[in-house]
Amino acid sequence: MTNPTRRHFLAAGTAALAFPRPSLAQSSPKVVVIGGGFGGATAARALHVGGLDVTLVEANPTYVSCPHSNEVIAGLQPMTAQRFGYDGLARAGIPVVHASAIGINPAGRRVTLAGGDTLPYDRLILSPGIELRFDAIPGYDEAAAELMPHAWKAGTQTELLKRQLDAMPEGGTVVLSVPGNPYRCPPGPYERASLIAHVLKTRKKRAKLIVLDAKDTFSKQKLFQSAWAALYPDQLEYVPLASGGQISAVEPGTMTVRTDFSDYKADVACIIPPQRAGRIAATAGVADRSGWCPIDPVTFESKLVPGIHVIGDAAIAGAMPKSAFSANAQAKVCAQAVIDLLAGRAPQEPKLINTCYSLVAPGYGISVAGVYHPANGVLADIEGAGGTSPLDAPASLREQEALYAADWYRTITQQVFG
Amino acid sequence: MRHAALFLIVMAGTALPVSAADLRPPPGASSCSGCHGDGAAMAVIDGRPEAEIAAAMAEYRSGTRPASVMTRIAKGFSDEESRAIAVYLANRKAQ
Ligand SMILES: Cc1cc2nc3c(=O)[nH]c(=O)nc-3n(C[C@H](O)[C@H](O)[C@H](O)COP(=O)(O)OP(=O)(O)OC[C@H]3O[C@@H](n4cnc5c(N)ncnc54)[C@H](O)[C@@H]3O)c2cc1C
Numbered sequence: 001m002t003n004p005t006r007r008h009f010l011a012a013g014t015a016a017l018a019f020p021r022p023s024l025a026q027s028s029p030k031v032v033v034i035g036g037g038f039g040g041a042t043a044a045r046a047l048h049v050g051g052l053d054v055t056l057v058e059a060n061p062t063y064v065s066c067p068h069s070n071e072v073i074a075g076l077q078p079m080t081a082q083r084f085g086y087d088g089l090a091r092a093g094i095p096v097v098h099a100s101a102i103g104i105n106p107a108g109r110r111v112t113l114a115g116g117d118t119l120p121y122d123r124l125i126l127s128p129g130i131e132l133r134f135d136a137i138p139g140y141d142e143a144a145a146e147l148m149p150h151a152w153k154a155g156t157q158t159e160l161l162k163r164q165l166d167a168m169p170e171g172g173t174v175v176l177s178v179p180g181n182p183y184r185c186p187p188g189p190y191e192r193a194s195l196i197a198h199v200l201k202t203r204k205k206r207a208k209l210i211v212l213d214a215k216d217t218f219s220k221q222k223l224f225q226s227a228w229a230a231l232y233p234d235q236l237e238y239v240p241l242a243s244g245g246q247i248s249a250v251e252p253g254t255m256t257v258r259t260d261f262s263d264y265k266a267d268v269a270c271i272i273p274p275q276r277a278g279r280i281a282a283t284a285g286v287a288d289r290s291g292w293c294p295i296d297p298v299t300f301e302s303k304l305v306p307g308i309h310v311i312g313d314a315a316i317a318g319a320m321p322k323s324a325f326s327a328n329a330q331a332k333v334c335a336q337a338v339i340d341l342l343a344g345r346a347p348q349e350p351k352l353i354n355t356c357y358s359l360v361a362p363g364y365g366i367s368v369a370g371v372y373h374p375a376n377g378v379l380a381d382i383e384g385a386g387g388t389s390p391l392d393a394p395a396s397l398r399e400q401e402a403l404y405a406a407d408w409y410r411t412i413t414q415q416v417f418g
Numbered sequence: 419m420r421h422a423a424l425f426l427i428v429m430a431g432t433a434l435p436v437s438a439a440d441l442r443p444p445p446g447a448s449s450c451s452g453c454h455g456d457g458a459a460m461a462v463i464d465g466r467p468e469a470e471i472a473a474a475m476a477e478y479r480s481g482t483r484p485a486s487v488m489t490r491i492a493k494g495f496s497d498e499e500s501r502a503i504a505v506y507l508a509n510r511k512a513q
Contacts, residue, residue, distance in 0.1 A: 046448075325452055328452050329448065329449040329452055332443075332448035332449070332451075333448060336442060336443065336448070340442075348442065348444075348445065349445060350445050350446075351445035351446035351449070351494065351495070351499070352446070352449050353446065353449035353450070353452065353491055353494070355452070355453070355487060355491075367486070367487055369487055369490045369491055370494075371446070371491060371493070371494025371495070373445070382493075382494045384493050384494075385490060385491070385492075385493040385494030385495075386490050386491075386493075386494065387490050389486070397486060400486055401486055401487075403459060404453075404459065404460060404486060404487070407453075407459040407460055408452070408453055408460070411452075411453060411454075411455035411456070411460065412452060412455070414455060414456065415451065415452075415455050415456075
């Protein structure tokens with residue numbers, strides 16, 4: 001009764017614990033998955049289908065999804081489309097513990113939860129997503145994010161940025177700053193820039209968006225820039241690193257964004273800071289000095305700590321971008337490898353796909369795809385495969401890709417949380 | 419080993435009480451469902467005839483079948499790999 005972990009098990013989870021599936025109860029090895037996002041929730045499902053005894057540990061009772069949250073900011077989609085509960089996983093018979101994992105003992109193979117309970121594991125999968133680095137940009141800390149939202153973890157930050165945009169006067173200035181690589185969702189900042197420019201064009205006369213980028217090249221660059229030139233020539237100004245786009249500090253009190261060359265006064269400032277793997281990765285010792293987690297490209301097992309696998313944004317997955325699509329694909333491969341390893345069988349060399357759709361305007365979608373395989377110890381692009389949508393294409397293709405983007409989002413969220 | 423396992427599945431035709439490990443997806447197959455799910459505009463491909471999936475993949479790879487994204491994806495797989503994926507998907511139940 002007083003055991004906090006027990007109390008937080010969802011109904012179906014409790015049932016699954018009380019009445020373990022008979023054939024598996026004694027013999028089945030235990031896998032713990034930390035993080036119920038696109039990576040972790042997918043892994044938990046795949047392990048459960050594979051017959052393993054899996055427990056999913058997730059800090060929050062509701063998941064707020066980042067993909068398509070740029071559409072929420074632009075008023076094209078309601079925030080409700082981003083929220084998912086864990087009832088679907090519980091219904092599938094997967095025990096979900098809503099608690100923060102705060103400690104990992106790799107030698108004793110145990111996870112410690114906030115509150116003190118521990119969970120034993122034979123193998124552990126981490127999909128903790130990212131931690132925003134509030135130590136990277138002078139002046140940009142958690143308090144500053146309440147005035148200059150990052151909206152790079154979806155939730156109240158997404159709603160704050162939307163409110164600020166809606167309230168901005170005509171003729172106002174929006175500043176959007178983009179970090180250097182690597183970071184969550186490489187094309188995401190440019191999709192956001194596009195959709196903010198769409199808001200300015202349709203609802204905010206004479207308003208401007210200045211994009212300050214800490215790099216000179218980016219994902220789907222030609223497609224984005226040709227669309228910007230066609231759709232938003234009066235709204236969007238892009239400042240790459242070479243033209244002084246790297247920000248050096250922010251001053252939330254005066255809504256100033258600084259570079260080494262200029263000060264930008266903003267009515268709305270969206271600052272996307274540099275990132276690292278979610279904190280539990282460092283706690284577990286699976287993050288290296290870069291802040292991200294080196295992994296084996298066949299099994300996703302940490303190169304630093306045996307028995308712990310890392311997937312999704314937190315992993316250093318070579319050529320694979322940090323996306324929900326990648327996290328989902330990696331989770332399935334990793335789960336199969338864990339099943340194989342626990343059965344004493346060699347995992348096979350995988351191939352993985354990623355595709356990221358971006359919306360440049362309503363009804364105008366573009367995509368980048370890749371196919372990956374392990375090569376020289378990392379996940380590498382398969383030459384000749386993948387690439388972006390064509391630069392020259394009829395409006396009908398852009399429209400079709402916008403429909404596919406929405407379709408993908410429905411499919412993936414249904415598959416992961418439904 | 420993989421081919422032996424697939425052969426057994428093909429012979430049996432439909433769902434067998436084999437363990438998940440014996441039904442290991444061939445390389446790449448588990449990524450397809452990222453798009454091809456239940457009731458999506460991107461068609462359900464689980465349970466589709468093997469020959470149909472393999473032919474579609476071959477045509478996407480060669481570029482003879484127009485597509486928004488499948489041409490880029492199919493080029494990441496050899497003919498043999500596409501066939502293995504087709505066998506695997508054909509033997510999964512449509513959801
Ligand atoms: C604006 C924006 C747009 C995007 N658009 C797309 C898109 O169109 N397509 C696409 O593929 N990707 C997109 N992404 C990227 C996508 O959101 C991420 O790549 C994806 O969420 C990564 O999944 P994950 O499982 O690694 O981490 P997450 O989804 O972040 O999940 C991590 C989970 O772990 C939990 N957690 C962390 N630490 C602990 C702990 N110690 N204990 C318990 N629980 C813990 C968190 O609460 C969270 O629920 C976008 C991102 C942004 C910001």
